[in-house]
């Protein structure tokens with residue numbers, strides 16, 4: 655049981671295509687790795703999410719942050735659980751360790767000013783969606799890189815819930831897009847400030863782990 659998730663640490667350290675990730679983040683700004691996570695890691699994260707759901711511990715997600723955080727069911731309909739609030743299970747410890755290694759790699763190779771990571775498990779119910787948006791909150795350019803891992807082991811074409819990523823930062827939602835299936839083990843990363851994206855309506859419950867590599871906090875009261 656013990657190291658079910660250690661393979662993820664391994665892929666992040668030596669087998670995860672770190673250089674490919676950095677190259678793609680440099681240009682065009684996004685990266686897509688289909689079915690790259692080991693199934694053991696996927697099962698553990700699903701188990702955490704299902705346990706939280708069973709305990710009625712998922713929170714309806716909001717839009718914005720801090721005092722401006724607002725529940726907006728017309729914009730997004732997922733329920734989430736922040737990793738920092740999860741009892742520190744092995745799966746989460748290993749995921750956080752993988753994120754640290756990715757952070758260091760991107761700092762070194764692209765000189766990105768990344769300091770920390772925040773992430774949440776998310777569940778979209780049947781009919782759930784997230785309308786087009788950017789992940790950087792207005793006025794707080796803290797989120798630098800979005801990293802999403804999908805956890806839907808039974809996903810099939812027609813099940814909906816694709817990530818629609820608009821691939822031209824200049825044209826946004828009026829430009830071209832790609833649709834990425836939320837198939838278990840697939841990881842997507844992109845520059846949070848540049849890429850508009852949305853979650854198309856899910857026809858089956860949709861599970862994911864979404865997180866952000868963050869820059870320095872901009873708190874004028876602490877300058």
Ligand SMILES: O=C(O)CCC(=O)C(=O)O
Nearest residue numbers: 784789802817853862864
């Ligand atoms: O789960 C996804 O594919 C995207 C989620 C998202 O856009 C977000 O949580 O900001």
Ligand SMILES: [Fe+2]
Nearest residue numbers: 787788789851
């Ligand atoms: Fe987003």
